[in-house]
Structure formats: structure tokens, C-alpha cells
Amino acid sequence: MPTINDVAKAAGVSPSTVSYVLSGRRPISAETRARVQAAIAELGFHPHAGARALASSKTNVIALVAPLRVDVNVPVIMQFATAVVTAARSYNHDVLLLTKDEGTAGLERVAHSTMVDALILMDLERDDLRIPALRRLKQPSVLIGLPQDHTGIACVDLDFGAAAREALAHLAGHGHRRIGLVGPSPAVYKRQTTYADRFLTGFLEASAELSLRTVTHPCEPGAEGVRSCLADLDAELDGLTALVVHNEEALRPLLDLLHATGRRVPDDISIVAVCPRDVATAMPIQLTSIDIPAHDVGTLAVETAMRLLDGRRVEYTRLLAPSLVERDSCREISTSHR
Amino acid sequence: MPTINDVAKAAGVSPSTVSYVLSGRRPISAETRARVQAAIAELGFHPHAGARALASSKTNVIALVAPLRVDVNVPVIMQFATAVVTAARSYNHDVLLLTKDEGTAGLERVAHSTMVDALILMDLERDDLRIPALRRLKQPSVLIGLPQDHTGIACVDLDFGAAAREALAHLAGHGHRRIGLVGPSPAVYKRQTTYADRFLTGFLEASAELSLRTVTHPCEPGAEGVRSCLADLDAELDGLTALVVHNEEALRPLLDLLHATGRRVPDDISIVAVCPRDVATAMPIQLTSIDIPAHDVGTLAVETAMRLLDGRRVEYTRLLAPSLVERDSCREISTSHR
DNA sequence: CCTCGTCGTCGAAGCGCTTCGACGATCGGC
DNA sequence: GCCGATCGTCGAAGCGCTTCGACGACGAGG
Structure with a gap:
């Protein structure tokens, strides 16, 4: 697996330049950029996700907590999941799938160990025990559903x-x-x-x-x-x-x-x-x-998470109009x- | 978020000792171990997944590639997914959910960027184009299904x-x-x-x-x-x-x-x-x-992946007896x- | 009583990336 | 034609962890 150093050498630039080509955070001349991109393509370079997460404190992964019991509503759950995964990919994120029955511990595990940037949960109960836990996390979360006291946590659902x-x-x-x-x-x-x-x-x-x-x-x-x-x-x-x-x-x-x-x-x-x-x-x-509208709700949940991640304002309760x-x-x- | 250094200080040991307590790869006296564990608990320490992946080249994540179209077989797919996630957790792994329609590119993306240690795919076609791609990956994969030429790739399915x-x-x-x-x-x-x-x-x-x-x-x-x-x-x-x-x-x-x-x-x-x-x-x-037996197949797929990961022998074709x-x-x- | 092996611990290197500060070159404004 | 700003690039530090080699201490074997 080639590293960013290999790419840098191949392109005759420094590793930081390669990084800036990748992230676009600093201006790079068209010529250099082309050389770097050629080297990337030639070597088949893919940045190491762990290294990236370590250095940048961003994982580009979101957690999806789904009720995976073999339940009545399986098709709907599937639709949510599909929408979430698809939408997440469109923002260049991946999805880590957790089961609801890991409960609070599961959330804390993935959040504390910095495996994910944000969490999306479905199947919330009125006084869901996970909500207080969610508030303590540094990662934002979005709920699909509308529990009783969700102050400060974004919720999305059908009205x-x-x-x-x-x-x-x-x-x-x-x-x-x-x-x-x-x-x-x-x-x-x-x-x-x-x-x-x-x-x-x-x-x-x-x-x-x-x-x-x-x-x-x-x-x-x-x-x-x-x-x-x-x-x-x-x-x-x-x-x-x-x-x-x-x-x-x-x-x-x-x-x-x-x-x-x-x-x-x-x-x-x-x-x-x-x-x-x-x-x-x-x-x-x-x-x-x-x-x-499972698809819309799932997509909206991801959009909301993304807004939260880059610090934009969100409506904390979004109830979609029925049709x-x-x-x-x-x-x-x-x-x-x- | 406390780091391993914080834990080390709190316990009055070096960071490497903490690491060895965590991994058990070297003998640690009962007394030291207890002190370290107390410090871990008190600080609420969780190792940073990215750092870990970077240093150890293991992510403790497996990819599950599922056909997420809204299909006929939704309940069965759900059962596979549930089984895979549950089994993976029992081996202390998490599951990254990918859709089949990301195709070969998706597999290569997560594999090359070292997001996962292994891959499990479902809904394989007879001459699935992903198979040659799978062979080129450094991560092992397990198929749920039995495509035509699966030489060298483990397959699990109902007979x-x-x-x-x-x-x-x-x-x-x-x-x-x-x-x-x-x-x-x-x-x-x-x-x-x-x-x-x-x-x-x-x-x-x-x-x-x-x-x-x-x-x-x-x-x-x-x-x-x-x-x-x-x-x-x-x-x-x-x-x-x-x-x-x-x-x-x-x-x-x-x-x-x-x-x-x-x-x-x-x-x-x-x-x-x-x-x-x-x-x-x-x-x-x-x-x-x-x-x-979706549950059994999913569980077996994970078991197989785990065996592959720690270099144990596996049967490359496991067809479960029907009942x-x-x-x-x-x-x-x-x-x-x- | 000395040596060797084992046990328990430490320090340091390094995994691959991002990001900050620095610095020469270039350019526009007056 | 000079000064300051901007552009494009580099070097180095550091993210938090694992792991290797080293090294005292200690017990056993001769």
C-alpha cells in the first residue's frame, strides 16, 4: 500500500503538498496538482483512514443504530437504512451499523473510541434511556422519531x-x-x-x-x-x-x-x-x-447530521408533512x- | 477524552504498560494491572480507534456488503445482517455497512483505505465481477452464496x-x-x-x-x-x-x-x-x-472471517444442511x- | 555463589496523515 | 520602482497508540 510519502516522492513534492492537493485547503498550482494527481492514480494511493482520523479528528463515518430484532416493520427499517447509507455516501461518509440492543454502552463505545463523527438512531422510545447518554457525547446525533424530552437533539420524523x-x-x-x-x-x-x-x-x-x-x-x-x-x-x-x-x-x-x-x-x-x-x-x-416516507426521513437525517458536523444551524424538530x-x-x- | 498517557500517569506507569494491560501481550503483575484498570475506569478511557488502527494495522471492523434495494427478500437480508452484526460484536468487531451498488469500487475504497479487516458479501451472482477484485485485496473475504468460480475465497450458504x-x-x-x-x-x-x-x-x-x-x-x-x-x-x-x-x-x-x-x-x-x-x-x-437459516449462515460467515483473520484454516465451501x-x-x- | 532465564516494566520509534508556521516568489497599488 | 499582500510550497510537529529492544530484579540450577 503506497503512502502519502510515496506519492510525494513520485510527484517530486513534499507530503504536505499532496495533502493539500487532496483536501484543497491551500492553493496549489495547476501544474503541481496535475503531477500529484497523476502520481496518486499511478500508485493507486488511498489515504489510510486510521491515520487520517488520528490526524484530523474526523472519521467520515456515521453510526446508524437500528432495531435489528426480526420485527414487524422490517421493510420500513430497511428503507431507512438504505436511505441513510446512500445519503451518507453522497457526503463521502460511510455507515457503521449498530444494533439497538447494544444500548447506551454501544453508543458510548463507538463515540468515545472516536469511530464515528455523528450518530443516527431509530426506534426511539418515549423516555429513551439513550438520550441522556447522547447528550454527553461530543458527537452530534440525529433521531428518527420523536421522544419526549429531546431538547438539544435533532429529530426527524413523519408528522x-x-x-x-x-x-x-x-x-x-x-x-x-x-x-x-x-x-x-x-x-x-x-x-x-x-x-x-x-x-x-x-x-x-x-x-x-x-x-x-x-x-x-x-x-x-x-x-x-x-x-x-x-x-x-x-x-x-x-x-x-x-x-x-x-x-x-x-x-x-x-x-x-x-x-x-x-x-x-x-x-x-x-x-x-x-x-x-x-x-x-x-x-x-x-x-x-x-x-x-422512510427514504425522505433517512436522507433528511443524514443531511441534518452533516449540517451539525460543519456547524451549520439546524431545525431541531423536523416533522415531514404527510401525503x-x-x-x-x-x-x-x-x-x-x- | 483521556489518552493512554493520562491513564499511565494516573496509574503511575508508562504508556506501554497500559497498552500491555489492555492487550495482554506481555505479563503484567496483578497489582499493576489492578491500578491501571482502576485508572482506566476512573477516567473513562477508551482507546482511539484510529490511532489503534494506525499503530496495529487492525481496525476491528468488518465490511458487510448488502443488497439494499427494496427487494422481495428484505426479511431474509435483515436476518443476515442481524446475525452478522451480532456475531461480529461477539468477536469484538464492528460492522461497516456497504450497499451492493457501490460495486467493485466500494470494496476497493474501504479495503485500500484500511477501514476494515475483512469483508462479507451477500447476494453474489454467478459470474460476479467483484470476485476478481476481492482476490486482489489484502483483506480476506467471505461470501454468502456460491458463485461459479470462487477459488480461494470462502463461501457459506444453505445447501x-x-x-x-x-x-x-x-x-x-x-x-x-x-x-x-x-x-x-x-x-x-x-x-x-x-x-x-x-x-x-x-x-x-x-x-x-x-x-x-x-x-x-x-x-x-x-x-x-x-x-x-x-x-x-x-x-x-x-x-x-x-x-x-x-x-x-x-x-x-x-x-x-x-x-x-x-x-x-x-x-x-x-x-x-x-x-x-x-x-x-x-x-x-x-x-x-x-x-x-439466515442466522446460522450469517454467524458462520463471521466465524469464518475471524478464522481467516487469525490465520487459521477454513473450509472454503461450507454448505449448511437443510432441515x-x-x-x-x-x-x-x-x-x-x- | 554465580549464571542464566524469566518476569515486569520502561523508553523510544514509528504507523500515515494533517496542519501550522515559515519562506521565497510574484504581483498589484501608488 | 518599492512595499506589502498573496500565492505556492516545504518542513516539522504531533495526533494516540502498539511494539520492539533493553534492562533491572529475582528465582532456580549447577
């Missing part, structure tokens, strides 16, 4: 409150007045990931504002969970004409169940789902849905049904 | 040939004689990932050995693909009593289709699936399946049907 409002507004605009919410599983609420609450709050607010009759229920996984959730919703409010589904894994069994019980979508019942685009379109009926895409699962309700 | 044989043997053992294979999508064959061929070859061999009547077909994604695949199978061989399904995403629509057309599983038709355990059990009917788990989708065929 789930607005998403709920948009879902209801859409249905109300189509004449629906009696609407049920199929929520995430109780486990999600228990895990205290705040998006569930934010969605629910938005849902209830919009329901009140629009004077709707609504009813909400969490939904256990599996066909049985869906069955009982729907039964509960029906029991608590009859004449439901629409469902908002904030539970990816419930979608499929829900559609099966509706089909089996002869309730046609959208003729008898309309549905707005909150899920990634591809899930909405992979269903037997194309679902009108509010996208979970509803109409497909085939909602229909205008005739006035007679209202 | 898909044996998996096919096991599936057929199981069905034959239950009296089935006319069996169809629902294969991966044509895109998979086109992509030249060899597992599809290995499975198919094993299937045909076993079919011959067991004197079965079999028919095989790739299966396009989506309900329509499944419908036409099944139609083709039925057309080419009537009286099918069993299906081997080597296509995760086809499972769901296939079961729907069979249900809709009144063919009961397993009463009218038996099924053996090749898919991760959790997919098999998430279906409306628990599927007898051959597991894709079939009986669930509810196969039944003994009565002799009258044979």
Missing part, C-alpha cells in the same frame, strides 16, 4: 398527527361520518414509541374538529387480533363506513376478513392505510394510503347514507 | 440442492408421486444468483432418483404470476398432489388461489415451502417448510390415490 388529520379529512370529504381506527398492536404502545400516540392524538383532535363519530382500538397481530379488533369497533359504533388502518401487518388479514364477511371495499367500507407505498399497492385492492395518495379503497358516500 | 432433495424425499415418503415446483421469479434466474439453479438441479436429480413425475416453473410476482404458474403446472402434469414452493412472495397468493379454487391444503394438495421459519408460520395454514420442519401443509396420501 403522524398531521397524517391522522389528513386521513380523517379525506374520509370526511368523501362524506364519511362514522369511522374506526385500527391502531397498532398494544405491544407498540407498550414499547412507548411515540408515533402511535401522536397518530392517535391527531386522530381524536381531527375527529372532534370535524364532528365525526369515531372509535379507536389497538389491534393484536394475526387474524384473530384483527377479527376481535374489528368486532370491538363494530360493537362500539355501528354503521361504520370507513376505517383508518395504522397497522401494517393488520392490513392483509383485515382485507381477508372483510372479504370473508362480505363487506366490500370500497363499496361497503372505505379504507385509508398508513404504510409504505409498496405495501399499499401490494394488496389485492390498491389502498388509498398515507405514505411512510395521501388516492387509490381504490375509498369511495364517496351517497348522501342517503350520511 | 439448496440438498434442500430440494429433502423436500422431494419428504413428499415421496408421504406417498406423493406427482409434484410441481413453483420456482423463483424469472428475474431471479436472470440475476444469476446461483441458489435458484442449485435448487432446481437438486430437484431434478431427486425427481429422477425417486422416479417421480415432476414439473417445474418459475413464477412471476403477484397474484397473476401465481395463477399462471399454477395453470402451467397443472397443464403440464395432471393429478398434482403436491407442490414445492421455492418462492417466498408467491406463498401468500398461492394459498389464496388454492383456497379460492377449492383445493384444500393439505387435503387436496400438499405443500413444502422453502422460506424462513417465521414466514412459514405466519401463513393461514402452518406450512411444512425447509428453513433458510425440514413438519407442520400442517403435508399429508400422507392414501394408497388409492397413488
Whole structure:
């Protein structure tokens, strides 16, 4: 492996000149630069990352802390990860992958040993124990999610409150007045990931504002969970004409169940789902849905980290506006049904 | 951030002694060791990764090159990644996540700049262009998959040939004689990932050995693909009593289709699936399946990399034996049907 | 009782890079 | 035509660690 000294000799300059050619931090004559670049290319020189990190205190690596349990939301997590890696590369950074279950210790390990310049975490809980630890690190962090007290730490997420409002507004605009919410599983609420609450709050607010009759229920996984959730919703409010589904894994069994019980979508019942685009379109009926913009969120998280790294200002809470895409699962309700 | 010098002063020893306490490469008296460790704990010392890498030429990081397109096989990829990260941590290594689409250049970048000690790649194609590049690197690599010419590079994978044989043997053992294979999508064959061929070859061999009547077909994604695949199978061989399904995403629509057309599983038709355990059990009917042991493969890949790193011998081709788990989708065929 | 080997520790060199200060050369302004 | 600023380059220091050789001290073997 050639070093910067080899390059310097080959180009007939000093090592520092090579360094300045590489970093552009000082003016170098076109002629010298060309000679140096030729030498670099010829020798196949790549600067030693460790040496660089040591001398410059920058690693050009960011940590991504992902929940790698084999979970329900695997596809979404993958999308986040993909977006983060891709975006990081576009800023000439690499990504070190950590699992959530290394917890606080893992964060401190990579931060203290200067393996990374910044951290991006996903799947934050309401009172996430990692947050105080994060504050103590010298590296900046960006959260994908919105825990309770995130003062001083940048957060990026979909605006789930607005998403709920948009879902209801859409249905109300189509004449629906009696609407049920199929929520995430109780486990999600228990895990205290705040998006569930934010969605629910938005849902209830919009329901009140629009004077709707609504009813909400969490939904256990599996066909049985869906069955009982729907039964509960029906029991608590009859004449439901629409469902908002904030539970990816419930979608499929829900559609099966509706089909089996002869309730046609959208003729008898309309549905707005909150899920990634591809899930909405992979269903037997194309679902009108509010996208979970994992790609945008991941990219934005990286951008934010980069701004933080070069000392630019950032907004500490960025909630992306939801966007509803109409497909085939909602229909205008005739006035007679209202 | 305290340095090794701070620790040395606090403990009243020289920096090299601290280093030897950390690495254990030279004997240190119990007393000194205790003093040093106390100083380390008190100061919260973590060795600087870059400095370490520079001085020792070891980074304690391995690269994981994953196909991060939003693909069909997302859950399996996640399982590989999880296993690799977890296993790597157990060897005190971290994982740098690269995307497959950085291609050869990405590999060379991280290898030449000494960011990683070893590489693990997944989703290898038959004549993968990255393989010659890998051979030129000074870091060892381990492949998850089995490309054509992998001389000198360690490979780890499920033995898909044996998996096919096991599936057929199981069905034959239950009296089935006319069996169809629902294969991966044509895109998979086109992509030249060899597992599809290995499975198919094993299937045909076993079919011959067991004197079965079999028919095989790739299966396009989506309900329509499944419908036409099944139609083709039925057309080419009537009286099918069993299906081997080597296509995760086809499972769901296939079961729907069979249900809709009144063919009961397993009463009218038996099924053996090749898919991760959790997919098999998430279906409306628990599927007898051959597991894709992503966790084991990932762990083994890391182990192999570690052996390579400390110069121990490894088997250059490790194909894990498949294991079939009986669930509810196969039944003994009565002799009258044979 | 002397020697040799081992144990425990130290000091110094060096890993490959960045960056600061210095310095000659060049150039524009008056 | 002279002075100060700017440009382009160099040398050296130093980032924090590992590792090699050296060296007392000490115990065992003859």
C-alpha cells in the first residue's frame, strides 16, 4: 500500500503538498496538482483512514443504530437504512451499523473510541434511556422519531398527527361520518414509541374538529387480533363506513376478513392505510394510503447530521408533512347514507 | 477524552504498560494491572480507534456488503445482517455497512483505505465481477452464496440442492408421486444468483432418483404470476398432489388461489415451502417448510472471517444442511390415490 | 555463589496523515 | 520602482497508540 510519502516522492513534492492537493485547503498550482494527481492514480494511493482520523479528528463515518430484532416493520427499517447509507455516501461518509440492543454502552463505545463523527438512531422510545447518554457525547446525533424530552437533539420524523388529520379529512370529504381506527398492536404502545400516540392524538383532535363519530382500538397481530379488533369497533359504533388502518401487518388479514364477511371495499367500507407505498399497492385492492416516507426521513437525517458536523444551524424538530395518495379503497358516500 | 498517557500517569506507569494491560501481550503483575484498570475506569478511557488502527494495522471492523434495494427478500437480508452484526460484536468487531451498488469500487475504497479487516458479501451472482477484485485485496473475504468460480475465497450458504432433495424425499415418503415446483421469479434466474439453479438441479436429480413425475416453473410476482404458474403446472402434469414452493412472495397468493379454487391444503394438495421459519408460520395454514437459516449462515460467515483473520484454516465451501420442519401443509396420501 | 532465564516494566520509534508556521516568489497599488 | 499582500510550497510537529529492544530484579540450577 503506497503512502502519502510515496506519492510525494513520485510527484517530486513534499507530503504536505499532496495533502493539500487532496483536501484543497491551500492553493496549489495547476501544474503541481496535475503531477500529484497523476502520481496518486499511478500508485493507486488511498489515504489510510486510521491515520487520517488520528490526524484530523474526523472519521467520515456515521453510526446508524437500528432495531435489528426480526420485527414487524422490517421493510420500513430497511428503507431507512438504505436511505441513510446512500445519503451518507453522497457526503463521502460511510455507515457503521449498530444494533439497538447494544444500548447506551454501544453508543458510548463507538463515540468515545472516536469511530464515528455523528450518530443516527431509530426506534426511539418515549423516555429513551439513550438520550441522556447522547447528550454527553461530543458527537452530534440525529433521531428518527420523536421522544419526549429531546431538547438539544435533532429529530426527524413523519408528522403522524398531521397524517391522522389528513386521513380523517379525506374520509370526511368523501362524506364519511362514522369511522374506526385500527391502531397498532398494544405491544407498540407498550414499547412507548411515540408515533402511535401522536397518530392517535391527531386522530381524536381531527375527529372532534370535524364532528365525526369515531372509535379507536389497538389491534393484536394475526387474524384473530384483527377479527376481535374489528368486532370491538363494530360493537362500539355501528354503521361504520370507513376505517383508518395504522397497522401494517393488520392490513392483509383485515382485507381477508372483510372479504370473508362480505363487506366490500370500497363499496361497503372505505379504507385509508398508513404504510409504505409498496405495501399499499401490494394488496389485492390498491389502498388509498398515507405514505411512510422512510427514504425522505433517512436522507433528511443524514443531511441534518452533516449540517451539525460543519456547524451549520439546524431545525431541531423536523416533522415531514404527510401525503395521501388516492387509490381504490375509498369511495364517496351517497348522501342517503350520511 | 483521556489518552493512554493520562491513564499511565494516573496509574503511575508508562504508556506501554497500559497498552500491555489492555492487550495482554506481555505479563503484567496483578497489582499493576489492578491500578491501571482502576485508572482506566476512573477516567473513562477508551482507546482511539484510529490511532489503534494506525499503530496495529487492525481496525476491528468488518465490511458487510448488502443488497439494499427494496427487494422481495428484505426479511431474509435483515436476518443476515442481524446475525452478522451480532456475531461480529461477539468477536469484538464492528460492522461497516456497504450497499451492493457501490460495486467493485466500494470494496476497493474501504479495503485500500484500511477501514476494515475483512469483508462479507451477500447476494453474489454467478459470474460476479467483484470476485476478481476481492482476490486482489489484502483483506480476506467471505461470501454468502456460491458463485461459479470462487477459488480461494470462502463461501457459506444453505445447501439448496440438498434442500430440494429433502423436500422431494419428504413428499415421496408421504406417498406423493406427482409434484410441481413453483420456482423463483424469472428475474431471479436472470440475476444469476446461483441458489435458484442449485435448487432446481437438486430437484431434478431427486425427481429422477425417486422416479417421480415432476414439473417445474418459475413464477412471476403477484397474484397473476401465481395463477399462471399454477395453470402451467397443472397443464403440464395432471393429478398434482403436491407442490414445492421455492418462492417466498408467491406463498401468500398461492394459498389464496388454492383456497379460492377449492383445493384444500393439505387435503387436496400438499405443500413444502422453502422460506424462513417465521414466514412459514405466519401463513393461514402452518406450512411444512425447509428453513433458510439466515442466522446460522450469517454467524458462520463471521466465524469464518475471524478464522481467516487469525490465520487459521477454513473450509472454503461450507454448505449448511437443510432441515425440514413438519407442520400442517403435508399429508400422507392414501394408497388409492397413488 | 554465580549464571542464566524469566518476569515486569520502561523508553523510544514509528504507523500515515494533517496542519501550522515559515519562506521565497510574484504581483498589484501608488 | 518599492512595499506589502498573496500565492505556492516545504518542513516539522504531533495526533494516540502498539511494539520492539533493553534492562533491572529475582528465582532456580549447577
